[in-house]
Structure formats: C-alpha cells, structure tokens
Amino acid sequence: MEGFIEIRPRRRFFLRLYLHIMLRVLGRAIQAAARVDEDVKKEFNAMPENYTFSLGAFPAGPCMIIGKDTQGIVRYMGSDMEKQPVHLKITLKSVRHFFSLLTFTESTPVSNARNRMIVSGDVPYACAAVRIMDIVQVYLLPRWMAKMAIKRYPRWTFKRHTVDRAKVLIRTLLGF
Amino acid sequence: MYIPDYYEFGCPVNIVAGHDSLEKTADILAVPGSSQPMLLTDKGVRQAGLADIVLDAVKDRLDIKCVEDGVPPDSDLKVVRQLAQLYNQKGCDSIIAVGGGSVLDTAKGINMLVSEKTDDLMQFTGAGALKRKLRPLIAVPTTAGTGSEVTIAAVIADHEKNRKMIFGSHFLLPDAALIDSRMTLTLPAHIRAATAMDAMAHAVEACVMLSKNPLSDAHAKEAIRRIMKHLLPLIAEPENKEGRLSLALAAALAGIAFSNSLVGMVHALGHSVGSVCHVPHGNCMAILLSYGLEYNFHKTEERIADILFSLAGPEIYAKTPKSQPAQKSIDCIRKLNRDLFQATKGLHATCLKDLKDREQHPMVPKEKLPEIAQTALGDGMVFYNPEDVDYEDWLMVLEAAWEGVPLDRTKVRKG
Numbered sequence: 401m402e403g404f405i406e407i408r409p410r411r412r413f414f415l416r417l418y419l420h421i422m423l424r425v426l427g428r429a430i431q432a433a434a435r436v437d438e439d440v441k442k443e444f445n446a447m448p449e450n451y452t453f454s455l456g457a458f459p460a461g462p463c464m465i466i467g468k469d470t471q472g473i474v475r476y477m478g479s480d481m482e483k484q485p486v487h488l489k490i491t492l493k494s495v496r497h498f499f500s501l502l503t504f505t506e507s508t509p510v511s512n513a514r515n516r517m518i519v520s521g522d523v524p525y526a527c528a529a530v531r532i533m534d535i536v537q538v539y540l541l542p543r544w545m546a547k548m549a550i551k552r553y554p555r556w557t558f559k560r561h562t563v564d565r566a567k568v569l570i571r572t573l574l575g576f
Numbered sequence: 577m578y579i580p581d582y583y584e585f586g587c588p589v590n591i592v593a594g595h596d597s598l599e600k601t602a603d604i605l606a607v608p609g610s611s612q613p614m615l616l617t618d619k620g621v622r623q624a625g626l627a628d629i630v631l632d633a634v635k636d637r638l639d640i641k642c643v644e645d646g647v648p649p650d651s652d653l654k655v656v657r658q659l660a661q662l663y664n665q666k667g668c669d670s671i672i673a674v675g676g677g678s679v680l681d682t683a684k685g686i687n688m689l690v691s692e693k694t695d696d697l698m699q700f701t702g703a704g705a706l707k708r709k710l711r712p713l714i715a716v717p718t719t720a721g722t723g724s725e726v727t728i729a730a731v732i733a734d735h736e737k738n739r740k741m742i743f744g745s746h747f748l749l750p751d752a753a754l755i756d757s758r759m760t761l762t763l764p765a766h767i768r769a770a771t772a773m774d775a776m777a778h779a780v781e782a783c784v785m786l787s788k789n790p791l792s793d794a795h796a797k798e799a800i801r802r803i804m805k806h807l808l809p810l811i812a813e814p815e816n817k818e819g820r821l822s823l824a825l826a827a828a829l830a831g832i833a834f835s836n837s838l839v840g841m842v843h844a845l846g847h848s849v850g851s852v853c854h855v856p857h858g859n860c861m862a863i864l865l866s867y868g869l870e871y872n873f874h875k876t877e878e879r880i881a882d883i884l885f886s887l888a889g890p891e892i893y894a895k896t897p898k899s900q901p902a903q904k905s906i907d908c909i910r911k912l913n914r915d916l917f918q919a920t921k922g923l924h925a926t927c928l929k930d931l932k933d934r935e936q937h938p939m940v941p942k943e944k945l946p947e948i949a950q951t952a953l954g955d956g957m958v959f960y961n962p963e964d965v966d967y968e969d970w971l972m973v974l975e976a977a978w979e980g981v982p983l984d985r986t987k988v989r990k991g
C-alpha cells in the first residue's frame with residue numbers, strides 16, 4: 401500500500417479544551433444551584449432517586465453527567481458514561497454544534513429547533529433538565545449573554561440576583 | 577421574509593390520493609414483499625363499514641391474517657402490547673391501519689414492538705430513539721385531521737401515569753398513505769370539524785413556531801387555504817367528494833408541514849388537556865390554537881400576519897389595515913370556531929368549560945386546570961415554542977381558554 405495516506409480526524413485541541421472547561425463549570429454550577437436555588441431544588445426533587453442525565457456531543461465528544469446519588473443529593477459526576485447508568489441523554493450531533501451551543505452563538509431553543517440534538521429518555525425530565533440549565537445559565541452569565549442563551553430572561557428578586565448568585569458562583573469555583 | 581440559517585425537510589411517504597386509491601394497497605405492499613397484513617382499525621370505523629371497503633379493495637390479492645378492531649379512542653401502552661402479541665401469533669408481516677389518529681399511532685406503536693422484537697415501548701420514547709427501518713405499514717386515514725399518515729410522531733398514552741408518551745423518528749413514517757375520499761364520507765359533523773381544526777393547528781403552528789422553514793410554510797399555507805375553503809361547506813354537504821378529498825389532502829399537507837417544523841405550545845397544552853381530562857385532541861386544538869398565537873404574539877407578530885392571506889383570502893387581506901393583519905389572523909380562527917359551533921348545532925365547543933361528554937357532564941372542571949398546567953410543564957413540544965412558558969403562564973392561558981375570553985396580551989411576561 402505505497403502512497404496510502406491515513407486521514408486522521410483533526411483533534412481540534414482548543415475547541416475540545418474549551419468544551420471540557422465549560423462542561424466542568426456547568427456541571428459544578430448545577431450541583432451548586434441544586435443546593436442554593438429553590439426552583440432547581442424543586443426540579444431535582446421531582447426526579448426519581450439515582451436519576452442521572454448527561455449533556456454531550458456525538459459520538460464520543462466531551463460530556464458531563466449530573467445525577468442524584470443514593471441519598472438524593474445532586475452531584476456532578478464527571479464524564480465517564482461507563483461508570484454509572486445514564487437515564488437521560490441530551491446529545492449534540494457534532495462537536496461543532498456543541499461548541500456553538502456552549503459559546504452561546506446558537507441558543508438552546510434554536511439549536512433544538514435546527515435538529516442539532518438527540519434526546520433519549522423521559523421527555524418530562526428532559527424538560528426539567530432544560531429548565532435547570534436555563535436557571536444555571538442565568539446565574540453564571542452576564543445578562544446580555546444569558547439573553548442569547550435562553551428564551552426569556554427571568555424577573556428574579558434582588559436577593560436571587562445577588563446573594564444567591566454569589567453563593568452559586570463561589571460553590572462552583574470551589575466545587576462543593 | 578424569514579429564512580433560517582439551517583433547516584431540514586423531507587417527506588418520504590408515498591402518497592396515493594383519489595376516489596379509489598385503496599385499490600393500490602396490494603401493489604404498494606408488494607414492493608417490500610409483504611402479502612399477509614394485519615388490518616387494524618377501531619369499532620366505530622368498522623361499524624361505519626369503512627373496514628369492509630378496504631377489505632373489498634384488497635381481498636383478491638392479499639391474505640389478510642387478521643382484522644382487529646380493538647383500538648380504543650385513547651389507545652395506550654397496554655393495548656399496543658396486546659396487539660403486538662396478536663400480530664406475532666397470527667404471523668402477520670405488515671400492518672394496514674384504517675382509522676383516525678389513535679389507530680395510526682397504535683399501529684406505529686405495534687410496528688416498533690414487532691420490528692424490534694421487544695415488548696418494552698418506553699425505550700423508544702423521545703426523539704430519534706429508533707435506529708433502523710421498521711416493517712411495512714400502510715396508513716389509511718378516516719378523519720381529515722391528525723396527519724399521522726405523514727408524520728414522524730406517534731402519541732401513545734400511558735394511563736397508569738396519566739401522561740402521553742411522544743415518539744419521534746423518521747422510521748415511524750408509514751410506507752404509504754392512502755387518501756381515499758370514501759373514507760371520510762360518514763364522518764359525523766362535529767368530528768369532521770374538530771379533526772380539521774387539528775390539521776389547522778398543525779399548519780398554523782408550523783408557520784409560527786421555532787422550526788418554521790420555507791418548505792414547511794408552503795405546505796402549511798396550502799393546507800390552511802383548503803381548510804378555510806372546504807370545511808364549512810362540507811359540514812352542510814358531506815356528499816361533496818371533491819371537497820372531502822381536498823380536505824383530506826389539507827390534513828396530509830398540514831401533517832407534512834408539522835412533521836418538518838414541529839409544533840409548539842398549542843400542542844403541548846392540548847396533549848395535557850387530553851391526557852388529564854380525556855378530551856379528544858381535535859377539540860383541544862380548536863379551542864387552544866388562538867391562545868397559542870396570542871401568547872407568542874410579541875415574538876411572532878410578523879409570522880402570524882403572514883398567514884392571513886391563506887386564512888382570509890385576497891379580498892380581506894387587501895382590506896386589512898397594515899397594523900392589524902396578525903390580530904386579524906387570530907380573529908379569523910376564532911370566527912371559524914364560532915361558525916363551526918353554529919354549523920354543528922352547538923357540538924363544536926369554543927371554550928374549555930363548554931366541553932361536554934356523552935352524558936352532558938363538563939369534561940374540564942375548573943379545578944383540573946392546575947393539574948393540566950403541571951402536566952404541560954413536561955411536554956417536549958414547548959421546546960419549539962418561541963416564548964418560554966412556566967407554570968403560571970400555562971395557568972393564565974388555561975383560565976382564558978376555559979372562559980373563552982381573549983388572552984390579555986399585556987399580562988404575558990416578556991423577558
């Protein structure tokens with residue numbers, strides 16, 4: 401096989417690095433919000449014990465897993481899909497689409513409307529997961545950025561915008 | 577004019593429409609090599625003699641293994657499982673589904689089970705869970721409404737959990753849709769009205785919601801035009817077979833449109849009213865459609881205005897002042913509902929509190945509204961709705977639709 405050139409998929413190192421970092425931040429922020437925010441708490445309470453969901457890219461792109469452990473405590477569970485069963489998977493069809501989503505150049509609703517996502521699992525919990533991520537994005541992002549990511553910027557109390565946000569950000573940073 | 581940066585459109589269903597299209601059934605099944613279908617229908621369709629018309633049309637060329645009319649109006653997981661067992665026992669190799677939305681969706685459910693050789697339907701819920709082609713399925717719609725004959729979706733109830741499961745996959749598309757004017761001759765007036773309003777909701781939501789695209793628009797607008805033209809005359813004169821064929825085609829067009837651009841909050845809420853209070857889907861759509869438009873008005877005014885031409889025709893369109901076409905579109909839909917109420921002698925309800933069951937009991941008691949709102953929070957169709965909808969929003973819309981008063985648009989929360 402003289403002259404055979406093996407074509408390797410480009411690794412797109414920085415793109416993947418960005419996704420890894422963003423997913424870790426998002427995962428830890430969801431864990432934090434589940435401790436601080438009443439609405440997020442309520443959404444998780446409605447999920448069964450040991451329920452897990454993931455956000456990732458097809459086929460084996462970066463991902464993150466969130467779930468309730470046996471005591472019902474919400475935890476960011478890293479990215480190893482083999483380690484635990486994942487009940488609800490939200491998968492972007494390619495790493496590039498995932499990048500658009502997590503750089504907020506394409507909002508979640510638009511990304512979904514353009515058929516970039518595959519949702520497998522219980523639809524009601526998928527709705528809950530999206531609501532949770534919407535709230536967490538409002539905590540994490542400045543207003544103008546969050547507005548690009550979600551449909552409607554919520555009218556929160558002053559405390560939720562300041563004190564609760566500070567709590568979520570600190571917990572996200574420290575990872576507890 | 578709105579052109580999205582990216583969109584997808586497809587309709588691989590072979591559509592055969594006419595006054596004698598059923599005679600093509602055997603030819604269509606011969607392509608994948610099937611000749612031993614199960615004929616699936618419901619009691620009403622069978623009593624109306626429609627199953628016999630189909631049997632007559634195919635009996636010389638197909639070996640019908642079983643005729644099963646046990647699909648209830650609100651079919652669920654259990655029924656699907658039982659019928660799938662029957663399919664296997666009788667050695668069928670395909671399905672001819674003759675009926676309305678419930679029969680067609682049940683057939684899709686059965687087809688998932690028998691093709692994947694399992695009895696657990698839940699693993700296929702959501703979007704895109706199926707991975708390969710299913711066995712042959714032919715859809716023969718007997719209502720002009722659901723468009724299930726051309727859609728990638730199937731909605732099957734889970735009565736234990738009081739919830740409607742939604743399945744979405746390109747593999748759920750039937751191999752062929754046979755649209756035959758004989759199938760809608762005996763449809764009772766109020767069912768014709770309600771199912772046509774379901775088609776209307778598909779077309780209008782396809783034009784307004786997030787996944788709208790130019791190709792689905794073209795189908796949807798033609799569907800709207802045909803429904804406006806033929807529905808009311810057909811209620812008075814169902815013998816008009818051109819009208820019937822045209823309306824059945826409108827349902828298919830609307831089905832193609834919404835299969836490619838999906839629907840939004842009207843369907844999310846309609847599914848919830850349906851599963852909590854067991855209201856037929858078409859009735860929910862007729863009542864809720866105008867409210868979905870009002871709720872999304874601030875984000876979609878231009879899109880709502882854009883369908884006025886199809887809804888009202890050129891004269892009214894030309895006469896409508898430039899500032900009001902969107903409101904006029906909503907008014908047109910409400911007027912059509914009122915006209916249908918008249919034409920069906922009050923059987924076509926225009927608000928939730930007027931919905932009555934056979935014993936004349938109200939179907940949607942006001943105490944149920946919170947439960948409906950809660951259920952709607954778990955419906956995936958809201959992903960495609962332009963504006964976000966939370967529990968209070970659902971309740972606000974429900975209360976207005978219950979009373980039958982227009983939504984106070986100033987109360988809709990905008991980001």
Ligand SMILES: [Fe+2]
Pocket residue numbers: 722774775777778843857861
């Ligand atoms: Fe519908």
